[in-house]
Amino acid sequence: MPPHADIVIVPIESLEQIDDVLAIEDASFINPWTRQMYESDLANRGVSHIVVARTPSGEALGFCSFWIVLDELHLNNLAVLPGHRRAGVGSRLVEHVLAAACRLGATKATLEVRRSNDAAIRLYTRWGFLVSAVRRQYYSQPVEDALILWRDGLPQISSTRA
Ligand SMILES: CC(C)(COP(=O)(O)OP(=O)(O)OC[C@H]1O[C@@H](n2cnc3c(N)ncnc32)[C@H](O)[C@@H]1OP(=O)(O)O)[C@@H](O)C(=O)NCCC(=O)NCCS
Numbered sequence: 001m002p003p004h005a006d007i008v009i010v011p012i013e014s015l016e017q018i019d020d021v022l023a024i025e026d027a028s029f030i031n032p033w034t035r036q037m038y039e040s041d042l043a044n045r046g047v048s049h050i051v052v053a054r055t056p057s058g059e060a061l062g063f064c065s066f067w068i069v070l071d072e073l074h075l076n077n078l079a080v081l082p083g084h085r086r087a088g089v090g091s092r093l094v095e096h097v098l099a100a101a102c103r104l105g106a107t108k109a110t111l112e113v114r115r116s117n118d119a120a121i122r123l124y125t126r127w128g129f130l131v132s133a134v135r136r137q138y139y140s141q142p143v144e145d146a147l148i149l150w151r152d153g154l155p156q157i158s159s160t161r162a
Pocket residue numbers: 028029077078079080081084085086087088089090091092112113114117118119120122123124126
């Protein structure tokens with residue numbers, strides 16, 4: 001898979017665009033979030049954000065959902081369509097979200113990940129996240145520990161746009 005140098009990372013602009021996120025969720029997770037979950041999440045304006053990685057023709061290849069809570073970035077969901085993985089899309093999304101979080105006032109970032117999710121753990125550690133705690137049997141279907149990762153020291157830049 002060649003690197004997707006030409007993708008753009010853009011925020012969700014309407015509730016209809018949640019369809020793109022749901023398609024990637026369904027292809028990526030055993031227990032995908034539903035439309036209702038995303039709609040109620042996005043209702044939390046100023047906190048909840050979703051960005052999508054799109055090709056120049058508009059095809060959605062990946063997404064990241066996140067919260068900004070005070071000075072913390074909470075990276076909630078990140079996924080790339082199976083046929084487009086290992087081409088840098090996940091990295092582009094993380095890079096974009098870290099920069100957006102800085103502009104929105106975050107100074108540190110956290111996320112939870114299944115202990116067995118080597119691909120995601122490798123990606124996050126490449127972006128400076130460190131394992132700081134374990135939540136035993138946090139996940140169900142299948143039951144599994146969660147690793148809690150943090151990255152401190154996001155540079156501070158002020159802005160109001162995600
Ligand atoms: C995790 C995920 C988002 C990565 O997206 P991606 O676009 O494939 O990631 P990238 O191409 O930017 O990979 C960046 C680095 O992450 C690591 N990585 C990514 N996929 C990997 C894999 N399958 N095995 C090992 N390392 C992997 C590598 O270090 C990779 O760099 P490299 O390709 O130069 O070796 C993707 O695998 C995915 O959607 N998984 C299912 C959903 C999921 O588990 N999300 C995370 C929830 S916390």
